[in-house]
Amino acid sequence: MSPFPLLLLSLLSSLHVSLSGPVATEFIYPNFTASYFHYVDTNGVFLTSRNGFFQASMFNPMAQQSSFYLSLLHTHTATVLWSGNRNKPTSDSGFVSLTAAGLSVLDQNGTVLWSTPKLSAPVEAARLLDTGNLQLLDKSNSSLWQSFEHPTDTFVSSQLLPAGSYLSSSVNDTNLAEGDYRLSVSTSDARLAWIGQDYWRLSNDVRSIKDSSQPVLGMVVNTTGLYLLASDSTIVFAVSLTQSAFRVVKLGSDGRLTIKSYTSVNSSSPISGDFIAPSNDCDLPYICRSLGLCAISGNSSTCTCPPLFTTATNRSCLPGDGSTLASSVSCTTTDSTMSVSYLSLTNEIGYFSIKYMPATTSGPDISMCRSLCSNNCTCTGYFYDNSSMSCYLLEKNPLGTVFSSSSSSGQNAIGYVKTYVGSVPPSNPTSSSSSSHTVAIILPVIAAALLVTAILYILFVRWKKKEKKKAIGKSKPSPKNIHLGQHKSSSRDSGYTDQEEDSTDDVIIPGLPTRFTYEELEAITENFQTKIGAGGFGSVYKGELPDNSLVAVKKIEGVGVHGRKEFCTEIAVIGNIRHINLVRLRGFCAQGSKRLLVYEYMNRGSLDRPLFSHVGPVLEWGERVEIALGAARGLAYLHSGCERKIVHCDVKPENILLADGGQVKISDFGLAKLMAPEQSALFTTMRGTRGYLAPEWLTNTAISDRADVYSFGMVLLELVRGRKNRSETSADNRPTQSDFSDNSSQTQIEYFPTLALEKHEQRRYIDLADPRLQGRVTDEEVGKMVRIALSCLHEEPALRPNMASVIRMIEGSLEAWEPMVKSLNFLRMYGRGFAERPEPENGLGFSPNFNGGSWTGTSSSTANVSWSPSHLSSQQLSGPR
Missing domain, CATH: 3.30.200.20 (Phosphorylase Kinase; domain 1)
Known part of the structure; x- marks a missing residue:
């Protein structure tokens, strides 16, 4: 080979090396510049964290050569975690620059496209941490600026998304500019919104549990789940997730919030069970474009147009009669040839934002709702709920996707879409003066006639009411009518x-x-x-x-x-x-x-039927745990998820309902508030409440949500044993036909909570399990449930866990509490009361005449004791809200 080709190859090789700068580790320093062209061999990566978990790069998504972004990436998944110049991409000749003034992105002509704000001191270095946080440091290594404080569409484990901040989605996978979806964190909640319209809230998600009412400091993810935390690290909302070392929370360009979990930071494949919100496709506000009709079909969804609408070229839906949607007409229009009209959606079509917006007004006349929309140029339509007589105006925002609903969806409102139609000919200019004069005469006459008509109508209605009172009534309607x-x-x-x-x-x-x-x-x-x-x-x-x-x-x-x-x-x-x-x-x-x-x-009825009945299939242990978990979640939502707290006051198996598919639901919540104040004291003696009421019902202690926790603890023990806590057994140790039959020489009374406490002290939990399970449960499983139950039964309400903690204990994300025996000794007195005086008991589960310790009831010869605690207010008795 001649010397010339060798020389040429040598020159090209040295040129290639000069264009491919070395990738820095952890630190870069001022007067540093980098472009994709300089780092083409590393795909634009110019800085890595110490352990290589994260990278800083001039990144071009999906190989879009004209769009390069200063980005931070998760190395093993190439997930973009943050972008600096997301709204102003540069070319492959653009570059990133670090100077003493800060970090910036410039185009090939040197024009600044993005930069950090003015800093309080000169920059001495930029540092990429193994948490994924990029920091600018001063000479004392204090942070002047950091990417964690300026999130884009993603945040990761160890990063706080503060209250008042938000994530903004990208337009799509190739355009990282801000899109139309936002995840915002407030001092009370986290919510997803599309162009200002809410379509998901963490507080409404069935997977979340509210644990506190303190103001929210921010949102975090960690090894156990997603949390909204208060300033003292108290959990306000919690979503339990599969144990994971590293998580990535991303708001997608389609509006979905996704949490991907990994076994380690250097893992490339997420573990199963991603969290996605909203979980239903048809809850996304623009999945079928404007006015597209979304319907769930199996595990996916389909998009069509509602009746009276037709598909447009951009896959949105337009009025089929040729009219124009109001959202397409500016408020500044003065076109007199356009008149307002409305196209009706059927009563089985709902709109996503109605679930979250308050009613604009209420009233019995739908025409009032229509008039409000017609007189508001920013209104694009309205929904009117006949059952609540509520009017919801859709205004100032474009119309999104509608969804197929039914009466079972809970949305009774019928929607109307505002359009402009027709061509109203303008008046003849030569006769305008005459017309105005005529109108001035006619209008007062019409107004007077209408007033007289209204007065006559009112008189007629009053007469009609008096006549109705004399009538016997009309025939009963058919269900189908x-x-x-x-x-x-x-x-x-x-x-x-x-x-x-x-x-x-x-x-x-x-x-x-x-x-x-x-x-x-x-x-x-x-x-x-x-x-x-x-x-x-x-x-x-x-x-x-x-x-x-x-x-x-x-x-x-x-x-x-x-x-x-x-x-x-x-x-x-x-x-x-x-x-x-x-x-x-x-x-x-x-x-x-x-x-x-x-x-x-609920087609399977209440829990007491399969649990206490000795006919039919036995409830397996796994079913019992799921029932306990479902009931606990329902109670936790009543206590802390509702706008106004609701204390159930009557938690028992009869009020836990079951249905096919493993559905578990609490019933009769809030009903205590329906009683008149003078009747509320009777609640302590109603049928079916015996054995579940907390000790504070008989003291001056205020009734709180911890009274429900006590009742739930009693239900847990019954789930363990498969029998009523206060039951009678025959000589051969079999349950009698009735758990509350009269005592006889052939039977002995057993108070199961006392036995559970004794077995807990002996650590012999398996003895407490339902014999019908025949060994299909372990001592450890029973012990965990018994410890949780006994913790709920502490005599002092403040020592009992809240329902959110109970849920985490049942799930296993929180260690089951160790019961405080000193606060459970009152159960022994109740047990002795049963054995010594088997008389009809009151709500607490012991004889009305039994006097043990500080608890004394009023004597009665009936099963339903007519005891009225005058020291408790009706508010306490009916359940504080």
Whole structure:
């Protein structure tokens, strides 16, 4: 080979080396510059953290050669964690520069596209930590600026997303500019929004548990889950996740918030069980573009256009009649040829933001809602809820995706999309003066005529009401003729007094669920033919709605109730509570003196049936744990997830309902608030509450959510044993037919909590397990559940865990508490009381005459003790909120 080619190869080799700068480790210093062209061999990477977990790079996503960003990457997954110049990309000839003034990105001409703000001292170095945080340091190694304080669309383990800050999605995978979705953290919650419209909140996610009401300092992820923390590190909201050493929280360009978890920082494959919010495709606000109709189909979703709409070229949906959407017409338009019209969505089509926005106004007339939208140029449509008479205006924002719903979705509002249609010819200019003169004469005449008509109409309505009172009433409706959410409560009932009819006719409270007349509920339940249960508040009957969905109709009976308006106010609160472990209230009836509630139907009935019955399949241990976990989650939401705290006051197996698919739901929550104040003291003696009430019900101690924790502890022990805590056994140690039968020489009374305490002290937990399990549970599993239960039973309410902690103990993310025996010795007194005086007991589970320690009841010869604690307020008795 001739010397010339060798010389040429040598020159090219040296040129290549000069263009490929060495990758720095952990630190770079002022007067440093880098471009993709200089670091082409390392794909733009010019700095790595000490252990190589993270990289700083001039990054071009998806090989877009015209778009380069100063980015921080997770080395093993190439995930972009942060970008500096996300809104102003540069070319491959652009470069990043570090000077004493700070960090900046410039184009090939030297124009600054992005830079750090003015700093308080000269920069001595830039440092990339093994946490993924890029810092600018002064001469004392103090941080002048750091990337963790300026997040883009991602944050990672050990990084705090402070209250008041937000993540902003990218436009797409190749364009890292700010998109339309945001995850914002406030002092009370975390929420996802699309162009200002909320579509997810952490507080509403069934996977989250609220543990405190303190102001939120910020959001973090760590080895155990996702948390909103207060300034003293107290957990405000928690989402438990699979144990993981490293997590990446990213807001995607489609609006989904995803948490990917890895076994270590240098792992390249995430572990299974990613957290995704929202979990339902159709909860995304723009998945089907503007006005596209999203419907769930199997494990995916489909997009179509609603009736009366047609598909546009950009896959959005436009009015099929050729009219123009109001969002396409500026408020500044003065075109007199355009007139306002509305296209109706069906009553099975919902809109994502209605779930989170408050009603604009309320009133019985839908025309009022339409008028508000017509007179507001920024309004693009409205939804009107017939059952609550609430009006929701969609304004100032573009219209997103709608979704296919049903009566079971809980959204009764019907939507109307505002359009501009037609061509109204302008008036003849030559006759404008004459027309104005004519209008000036005619308008006062019309106004006077309308006023007279209105007065006559009012007089007619009053006369009609008086006539109605004399009528016997119309025939009962057929279930198939009932139109959910499109009628008002009837006032025809004979128990409805004249004064009551005048003062409460058509109570209007935003947020009420569907109202039924008593006649409609008679038809739905076939005249209350099928009784499926009974509780302290009344009997429950099976019914079927016109859409063929089953419901449970509860007749509130045997206790006084609030007046109609107060009743409806409480129903509005209960009806708006949504949680996967709480039975949903679908409707109500407040007609005359009748009060009925319509709930979703749980086909397996209450927990006491499979747990205490000795016929049918036994509940396996895994099922019992899942039931405990579901019930605990429901109670935790009542205590800390609702806008107003609700103490259940009657936690027991009869109020824990089951359905196919492993569904577990708490029922009868909030019902104590429905009783009239003078009746609330009776709650302590209602049927089915014996054995579950906490000791503080008989003292001057205020009733708090820890009373529910005590009751839940009693339920846990019954789940362990498979029998009532206070039961009787025969001579051969088998349970008798009735757990509360009269004592005889053939039976002995057993108080299981006392036995559980004794076995705990001996650490012999397996002896406590339901014998029907026949060894299909370990001593360790039983011991964990017993320790949790006993911790819930501490005599002092402050020593009991809250329900959020109980959940974490059952899940295993928190070590089960060690019960304090000193605070459980009162259980031994209860046990001795059973053995020595087997008389009918009161709510606490011991004989009314039993006097042990400081707890003394009032003597009674009946099973339902008529004891009224005058020192407790009705607020305490009915459950603080």
